[in-house]
Amino acid sequence: MTSKTLSGNVRDAPKAGSGLAECVREKILEGLPFITGIRGGRIQLSLSRMLFRFRDWYTPNVKVEDDRIVLELKGDRSSIVLAAPPDGSSVSSQYKGPRGWILRKHLPTLESAFQSLLQECRKSMEERSATAIDSTMEGADYSRHLARVSFVSRIVLKSLMLANDEVIVRKGGLLSVLEDYIKEYGTKYRLLYISGTGPATFRLLFVDGKPVGAFVHTDGRDYYGVEADDKINEIEGLVRIKVYGSLEPPEEVLVA
Amino acid sequence: MTLKVRNPVVVAENGDVRFVWLGLDESEAEKGILANQYLLVADGEALLVDPGGYYVFERVYKNVVKYVDPEKVVGVFYSHQDPDVTGSLNIIEDFFPNAKVYVSAIWTRFLPHLGAVAGVKMVELPDTGATIRLGKRNLEAIPAHFLHSPGHFNLYVPDLKLLFTGDIGAAVFPEGEWYLYVENFDEHAKYMEWFHKRFMACRKALDKWLARVEKLDLEVIAPQHGAIFTGENTRRFIEWLRSLGPVGADILG
Ligand SMILES: [Fe+2]
Ligand SMILES: [Fe+2]
Numbered sequence: 149m150t151s152k153t154l155s156g157n158v159r160d161a162p163k164a165g166s167g168l169a170e171c172v173r174e175k176i177l178e179g180l181p182f183i184t185g186i187r188g189g190r191i192q193l194s195l196s197r198m199l200f201r202f203r204d205w206y207t208p209n210v211k212v213e214d215d216r217i218v219l220e221l222k223g224d225r226s227s228i229v230l231a232a233p234p235d236g237s238s239v240s241s242q243y244k245g246p247r248g249w250i251l252r253k254h255l256p257t258l259e260s261a262f263q264s265l266l267q268e269c270r271k272s273m274e275e276r277s278a279t280a281i282d283s284t285m286e287g288a289d290y291s292r293h294l295a296r297v298s299f300v301s302r303i304v305l306k307s308l309m310l311a312n313d314e315v316i317v318r319k320g321g322l323l324s325v326l327e328d329y330i331k332e333y334g335t336k337y338r339l340l341y342i343s344g345t346g347p348a349t350f351r352l353l354f355v356d357g358k359p360v361g362a363f364v365h366t367d368g369r370d371y372y373g374v375e376a377d378d379k380i381n382e383i384e385g386l387v388r389i390k391v392y393g394s395l396e397p398p399e400e401v402l403v404a
Numbered sequence: 405m406t407l408k409v410r411n412p413v414v415v416a417e418n419g420d421v422r423f424v425w426l427g428l429d430e431s432e433a434e435k436g437i438l439a440n441q442y443l444l445v446a447d448g449e450a451l452l453v454d455p456g457g458y459y460v461f462e463r464v465y466k467n468v469v470k471y472v473d474p475e476k477v478v479g480v481f482y483s484h485q486d487p488d489v490t491g492s493l494n495i496i497e498d499f500f501p502n503a504k505v506y507v508s509a510i511w512t513r514f515l516p517h518l519g520a521v522a523g524v525k526m527v528e529l530p531d532t533g534a535t536i537r538l539g540k541r542n543l544e545a546i547p548a549h550f551l552h553s554p555g556h557f558n559l560y561v562p563d564l565k566l567l568f569t570g571d572i573g574a575a576v577f578p579e580g581e582w583y584l585y586v587e588n589f590d591e592h593a594k595y596m597e598w599f600h601k602r603f604m605a606c607r608k609a610l611d612k613w614l615a616r617v618e619k620l621d622l623e624v625i626a627p628q629h630g631a632i633f634t635g636e637n638t639r640r641f642i643e644w645l646r647s648l649g650p651v652g653a654d655i656l657g
Contacts, residue, residue, distance in 0.1 A: 178410040185583035186405055192583060194413065203585075261411070298462040301495050305458050309494070309519050345501040345523075388523045390498065 165212040168234050171269035172217060173210040179265035181257055193221075193228075197250040202226075204245070219262060226251070230258060236266035290361030290402060291372035294351040303341045303353075306401050307392035310337070317346075319384040326380075329391050330357060337393030339401055346387035350380055355398045406430060407438065407582050412467040415584075415632060416564040416624050421446045421541060423566055423626065425584060426467045429460050437576050437599075437629055439488045442568065444481075444561060445471050447539025451479040452503065453559060453568055454628045457491025464492075465499055474500050479527075479538065481545070482507040483570030483628060484553035485514060494519035506536055506545065508555030529557055548572060548613050550605035552652075558617075565623035572613070573641060574599045575630025586631045589640045596630065596644075604651040614646055 177183065177191070185192025185205065194203045206221035206228070213231070221228040226245020232238060239259040243251045293299040310333050315325055326342060333340055334357040344350045348366035352359065362376035371379045394401050407430035416423045426441040441464050442453040450472040455464050468477065477500040482490050485507070493515060496503060507515065509528035527536075529545050536543040536559075544560040551572050559568040575595040577583075586592045604610055625633040625641055633641045 177405060177408055181411040182413065183409050183411065184413060184585055186407055186409075187581045187583070189405055191405075194585065203587075297465045297499065300498070301458055301461050301492075304495050304498075312523060314523070343498050345498065349501070388501075390523075 165215065165217060165234050167273060168266065168269050169210045169212050169217055171273065172219065172265055173208075175265055175269065176208050176210075176219070179261055179268070181261050182254065191221075195250050195254045197253050200247070200250055202247045202250045217266060228258065230262040232263060232266060234266065234270070236263045236270070239263050288360055288402075289373060290353050291363055291376065293402075294353060294361050294363035295365075295370055295372070300341075300343075300351060302403075303339075303394070303401060304392055306396055307339070307341060307394040309390060310393045311389065311391040313390075314386060314388050317384055317387050320381055322380055322383050322387065325389070326352070329389070330354060333391060333393050337395060339394040339396070339398040341392040341394075343390045343392075344383075344387050346383070347385045348379065348383050350376070350383070352380075353402075355402075405580065407580070410463060410466075412443075412470065413584060415442075415626060416561075416566050418563050420448070420539070421561070421563040422471070423561065423564055423568075423624070424467070424471060425626075425632075426455075427460075427463050428582065429463065430582075431459055437488075437574070438582060440626070440628055440630075442626065443468050443471060444538065444543075444559075446541045446563070448472070448476060449539045450477045451481055451536070451538050451543075452477060452496075452500070453481045454483050454489045454570065455480060455492055455496065456489065457487055458495065461492040461495055461499075468500075475502055477503050479503055479536065480505045481536070481557075481559055481568075482511075483548075483558065483568070484508065484556045485511040486553065486571075489570075489628065490515060490518060493524065497523050506534075506557075508553075508557060510555035531555075533557070546616060550609035551613055552603040552605060554605075560620060562621075565621050567617065567620060567622055567625050569625055569627045571603065571628055572600075572645075573625060573627030573630060573633070574603070575627075577630070583631055586633050586637050586641075589637050589644075592631060593644055597648075599629070600645070600648060601651050601655065606653045607650055610645060610648070610651060614642065618642060 182193045182195055183191050184194040190205045190207050192205045204223040204226050206223040209220040211218050216231045216233055218231040229242040231240050239262055241255045241259050338356055340354040342352045348364055350364045353361035362373055364371040364376040364379040366379055409428040413425045414422055415425050422445045424443045439456050441456045444451045480503045504525040504527050506527045509530055512526045512528050533547050534545045536545055541563055546558040546560055548556045548558045556570055576599055622638045625638045
């Protein structure tokens, strides 16, 4: 796609672009801001400035034109066009219709949403193959997954809450507290998830008693894996610890 | 098109007070009864309003942190006990560690069944209502019992002249259709009728609520299901409820 040869441009760019265009088409509802209605393939956008509001129903259309991905929103009273090269750089926008002074305020937001949408599509197309490797248990590290709400909520959803305690921890003492939980529940439940809130937030994951992921959020920063282990040692004060265990096979619960 | 909107919409704003709608998911189980989750932000603090079940939590969380840090979410307002309102309680404790839960006093002994929630601080709302403090503002928890839940509260935000009405005002959209703001009231009323006739307990409860709500200065009415009423449509909605006739147990033979 970045090839400068003529054949490269002709052969590769449209192919990559059309895949992207399809992805953008699928993700319009998720990606665009200001959506306040959906009806028969059309979307309503509401934009306001001070006390004034502008609403219109649009038919979205995504196409590839001159190596650019173009999102056209044709409305009853107005139209919006967003366009960018496949890498999402240099987004351009155009608005035609009434109340331009309201719309113009929001065009930058629409542009950056379109840019993120393109970037997200590119990323998901690249990652599609990579996640398959990740789902095998052998040597897996779920530290980064633990930062994701969706991942954690799925574990909680498929688990039983085994403990919910408030513990006063001395510096360096948290690990021995955690060990006690692992000893108590680690043999019965193949998968253990331990979360803590207090001076810092931490999330730990164990399979068959062995750590497979650690995440700590403290002082506005995220730490993963070994770095997170170090931070856990520094936690002191009042900590609420919750322990969840799952009897289901870990491979099924921990789908990335 | 599936009905899944990921981005939030600011519904009402006045200075440092904002009421934000947190997006939309249509799961098959909902059969068109889509649920709204909201965030009220005032002076840097925030209150989650009917944040919903597990399956919507990721979106809700991601949208909340666009407006405030999770530590600044100091409360969760539950209009009532239903799973589409309270389902994610267990996980809320992990992600919003400073949030107290405001819910009718009759439900606090049932909510622990959602999982051990010993760490959650429950604030019991008495039947007569209560004032909730958020930032520098006072909010009013207004009784709306038996509409439909026997322990049901609305939330009035004076700075925005906004009333969150829980299940009152719920609408069931036809398949593939959804909108956030009511534009054609008469059309919209058709989508509300069944729910109100079937779910609201009785006319007496509705009349009692109407008598109280009619005294409020209102610009926005935001329900937990269906669409938001603004301006003139808030008055039309109240009139519609008054003329709805018998509901619930009144209709039983
Ligand atoms: Fe309900
Ligand atoms: Fe509901």
